[in-house]
Amino acid sequence: MDKVWQHAPTKPVLISGALGGPFCIYTCTPLRNALTLGSQDRSSGCIGLLRKTFRGGPQAGWTGGVAPAIVACPQFLALGPIYHLLNNTLRGMLEVPEGSHAMAPAFWACFGAGMVETFLTYGSQSRNAQMAYNNSMVSFSSVEEGVRKRLKLNKTYQLWGAGAGPMFIRNVLAVAAVRALAPALRERVQLEGVDPRTKAVLCDMSCSMAVSVVTAPIHQLFNFMVTTPNVASMPRRGRVKLAKEFLQRQYLVAKKPTGPGIAVQYTWRISRIAARDFAMRTAYVSTLFTMYMSIERTLVSLMRP
DSSP states (O other): OHHHHTTSOOHHHHHIIIIIHHHHHHHTHHHHHHHHHHTTOSSOOHHHHHHHHTTTSGGGGGTTOHHHHHHHHHHHHHHHHHHHHHHHHHHHHHTOOTTOOOHHHHHHHHHHHHHHHHHHHHHHHHHHHHHHHIIIIIITOOGGGOOOOOOOOOOTTOOOOTTHHHHHHHHHHHHHIIIIIHHHHHHHOOOTTOOHHHHHHHHHHHHHHHHHHHHHHHHHHHHHHHTSTTGGGSOHHHHHHHHHHHHHHHHEEEOOOOSTTOOOOEEEEEOHHHHHHHHHHHHHHHHHHHHHHHHHHHHHHHTOO
16 A cells, blocks of 8 residues: 555645646636537638637637536546556556556556546536537527537536547546556657656657547547537437447548439548647647646745755
């Protein structure tokens, strides 16, 4: 148990998690909301989606941001200790030597931490997405966009629901980027003249950006599922079919129609929407990560004994 407690957050890290985490999550709400709108809008570019988040005034960009910010406090504080508890337990079971990084226990620990993060954040993040959709796509939508149905909001304390599966996969991959892949990269990369802490941050960001290639479409699938009316009442098979159709329509180029009434066929060419969603997901992750790490480093420096 001592090995677990040695990974308990220090005072500066606790403060940055309790205050900095919610601050960063709330500040980045417009970027998060723009991504949400992108799951239902294939025609707008990055700037166009950001503009749509502010429909209704400057404050509209932060629509729905309070709930994720509140949940960010336990989210930022709990995931580190939970990961280390699982990782150290598995390392002990597999008799992994001290001082070495092992991918297998690290990945399974990421699996557990990702599950806990999903339970903690599903309700607040799905509600945030639904509020952003209701504001920009319903209350202030243009005539050309057509009439859309206002969504019923999820409860902040809801643990699971439509879209939770993609969210869980996204969370596991995001945690694995920092906890499993980044330490392996740090062991293999030599950066002359760079202190260990800066090297760790660079490796964390590099792995997070690389994983965004996969997490961007998964994140958008989550947004699509929670902002599409009646998905919650669909049978499982219907949800799977809808998810497949979304991923094809959003990220693959359609073949030219061969005749009326013929189902749309898709090539394996990647659409321009994939680049847009990847760019926006990368911008969100890098902004959030940079802000949080800056707050944490400042507090560690100021509160150093």
